[in-house]
Amino acid sequence: xxxxxxxxxxxxxxxxxxxxxxxxxxxxxxxxxxxxxxxxxxxxxxxxxxxxxxxxxxxxxxxxxxxxxxxxxxxxxxxxxxxxxxxxxxxxxxxxxxxxxxxxxxxxxxxxxxxxxxxxxxxxxxxxxxxxxxxxxxxxxxxxxxxxxxxxxxxxxxxxxxxxxxxxxxxxxxxxxxxxxxxxxxxxxxxxxxxxxxxxxxxxxxxxxxxxxxxxxxxxxxxxxxxxxxxxxxxxxxxxxxxxxxxxxxxxxxxxxxxxxxxxxx
Numbered sequence: 001x002x003x004x005x006x007x008x009x010x011x012x013x014x015x016x017x018x019x020x021x022x023x024x025x026x027x028x029x030x031x032x033x034x035x036x037x038x039x040x041x042x043x044x045x046x047x048x049x050x051x052x053x054x055x056x057x058x059x060x061x062x063x064x065x066x067x068x069x070x071x072x073x074x075x076x077x078x079x080x081x082x083x084x085x086x087x088x089x090x091x092x093x094x095x096x097x098x099x100x101x102x103x104x105x106x107x108x109x110x111x112x113x114x115x116x117x118x119x120x121x122x123x124x125x126x127x128x129x130x131x132x133x134x135x136x137x138x139x140x141x142x143x144x145x146x147x148x149x150x151x152x153x154x155x156x157x158x159x160x161x162x163x164x165x166x167x168x169x170x171x172x173x174x175x176x177x178x179x180x181x182x183x184x185x186x187x188x189x190x191x192x193x194x195x196x197x198x199x200x201x202x203x204x205x206x207x208x209x210x211x212x213x214x215x216x217x218x219x220x221x222x223x224x225x226x227x228x229x230x231x232x233x234x235x236x237x238x239x240x241x242x243x244x245x246x247x248x249x250x251x252x253x254x255x256x257x258x259x260x261x262x263x264x265x266x
Contacts, residue, residue: 046098046149051225052184053094055153057177057200058208061236062155065212069227084233086240090158091127092233096181097150127156127163139171151181183223188215
C-alpha cells in the first residue's frame with residue numbers, strides 16, 4: 001500500500017490550512033537511482049578495444065580492412081564486431097581503439113548526415129568533409145581532457161578523387177596512400193608501402209585485396225589481439241561496399257622451426 005497521500009493525486013484542502021502551516025512531505029522519488037549520475041565522468045582508459053585497421057589506395061578507389069574482434073583486455077571477447085562503417089555514399093570509416101567510443105562516433109555521424117540532409121540543398125558530405133569534421137571533434141575532446149579513445153581511418157571516393165586520411169584521439173591527422181592503425185602501423189605498414197607506393201594508379205581490386213589479405217595474415221600470426229575473421233570495405237565511383245566476414249587461410253607449420261616453440265632442442 002502507498003502510504004504517501006501526495007501520490008494519491010488528492011490536492012491539499014486549503015479550507016482548513018489556508019497558509020500551508022502544516023508541513024506536507026515532498027513527493028518521494030522512487031525511480032531507480034544511478035550512483036554516478038551527478039558526477040563528472042571521464043573514460044580513463046579503453047576497455048573493449050579493436051586492433052589494427054589497414055587501408056590503401058588502388059586504381060579504382062579505396063580499400064580498407066579490419067578484423068571482427070573486440071577484446072576485453074587480453075580476452076578475445078566479441079568476435080562479430082563490425083569496425084568498418086559507411087558514412088553516406090562516398091565514405092567509409094574504420095576504427096581501432098575503444099568500441100563504445102566508436103559507437104558514439106557512429107551515432108554522431110548519423111546525426112550529422114540527418115542535419116545535412118534536411119537542408120535539401122543538393123550538397124552531400126564527402127570523405128574530405130567527414131575527415132575535417134572528425135579531426136575537429138577529436139581535437140576538441142582532447143582539449144577538454146575527455147578524448148574519444150580511437151584511431152580512425154577515413155577513406156572515400158568523390159568527384160573522381162580518392163581520399164585516405166588518419167585521425168587519432170589527440171587530433172593528429174595525416175594522409176598517405178597506405179595507412180594503418182594499432183599494431184598494424186608497426187608490422188603491416190612496411191609491407192603495404194613496399195607493395196603499394198608508386199603503384200597506386202595500376203593496382204587492380206584483386207591485387208589490392210591480395211595485399212590486404214596477406215597483411216591481415218601476418219597480423220594474425222604476430223598480433224595477440226587480432227582474429228582470422230575480417231571484412232573488406234571498397235569505395236569506388238559506384239559507392240561503398242562492405243563485405244561479409246571473410247576467413248583467413250593460415251598455416252602454423254612454419255612455427256615448428258622457431259626456436260623455443262617447436263620440438264627442437266637446439
